[in-house]
Amino acid sequence: MTRLHTQHQRLYLPRAVPEAAVEGCLADAQGRVRALVLALSGPPDWSALGAVWRGVQADLDLPAPGIAVNGEDALQLWFSLAEPVAPAVGEAFLRGLQRRYLPEVKPARVHLRADGGAVSALRVPPVQIGPDRWSAFVASDLAAVFAEEPMLDFQPGADAQAELLSRLVSVLPAAFEAALALLQPAAAATVPTAPEAATRQPDPPA
DSSP, X not given: OOHHHHHHHHHTSOSSOHHHHHHTOOBOTTSOEEEEEEEEESSOOHHHHHHHHHHXXXXXXXXXXXXXXXXXXXXXXXXXXXXXXXXXXXXXXXXXXXXXXXXXXXXXXXXXXXXXXXTTTOOOSOEEEETTEEEEEEOXXXXXXXXXXXXXXXXXXXXXXXXXXXXXXXXXXXXXXXXXXXXXXXXXXXXXXXXXXXXXXXXXXX
């Protein structure tokens, strides 16, 4: 196993079935995932996605997610969980981030992946997407450079990719639960329904 594969395994791949994960499936035998991906396209504006990257650290006290270009049309944030969660839980987390940090962004531009994906749909970078088009993890200070073309036109170095990933830390279960609670929408205030209002007795005259 190369250094890059070791980092993939440490951060994103299901521990029980690494062979399947390397081939493209990020879900374990129970369908749970450790990799949650939030992507922004059309255009892949780093000023918007960067607000998510900074916000999860400053507001939610979470470690920084990985930043990647998908080799086609989007910038991505790759969140690593120390323990796997069900896809519905992961999607609730990502939707909470969308509500909190991207409320002004058209929903069609935001892409959430918490189901493990398929070989053709979601693979841990770097991956060759087409001729002279590669997905790759990138440093935060270079993310804005890829706003117009979120891809590399050459194969990224495996050691350089591994070095970027080595700086990332997985989200611990307690921190994930705390962040998930903060991201849930507030309960709507209770107001009397029309029938309830109709049955109210009028106040006695003064």
